[in-house]
Amino acid sequence: MRMLGASTLIGEFFIIGFAGLVAMRTSDLSVSTVWTVSGIAMVLCVLLCGFLTRPGGVQLGWALQIALIASGFIVPTMFFLGACFAALWWASVHFGRKIDEAKARFAAQAAAQGTPEPDAA
Numbered sequence: 732m733r734m735l736g737a738s739t740l741i742g743e744f745f746i747i748g749f750a751g752l753v754a755m756r757t758s759d760l761s762v763s764t765v766w767t768v769s770g771i772a773m774v775l776c777v778l779l780c781g782f783l784t785r786p787g788g789v790q791l792g793w794a795l796q797i798a799l800i801a802s803g804f805i806v807p808t809m810f811f812l813g814a815c816f817a818a819l820w821w822a823s824v825h826f827g828r829k830i831d832e833a834k835a836r837f838a839a840q841a842a843a844q845g846t847p848e849p850d851a852a
Contacts, residue, residue: 732827737780744776
């Protein structure tokens with residue numbers, strides 16, 4: 732799950748940066764306000780990559796998705812992009828957990844048979 736979730740979050744990092752550029756030009760907000768909010772969200776994306784497997788990491792990711800959709804009130808295109816990334820986040824969490832479960836089953840079977848596990852890349 733960590734790899735899929737981190738990939739989604741890094742994509743969001745760039746989208747938030749580009750949305751900040753658009754908001755700087757099209758909204759009535761000051762440049763410092765736009766970049767403070769965008770910067771905090773971008774840093775949160777990067778930090779969250781390391782916290783995905785910890786308790787509350789996925790929930791914090793969902794809060795970020797909601798904030799990304801809500802940013803559509805400033806940059807209307809973000810309603811669409813936020814919904815797309817929320818769907819990607821759901822897929823990352825859902826299928827990532829299935830992959831983790833399959834890896835655990837494979838490792839348990841390999842341990843039961845006494846065969847060495849292949850090196851994880």
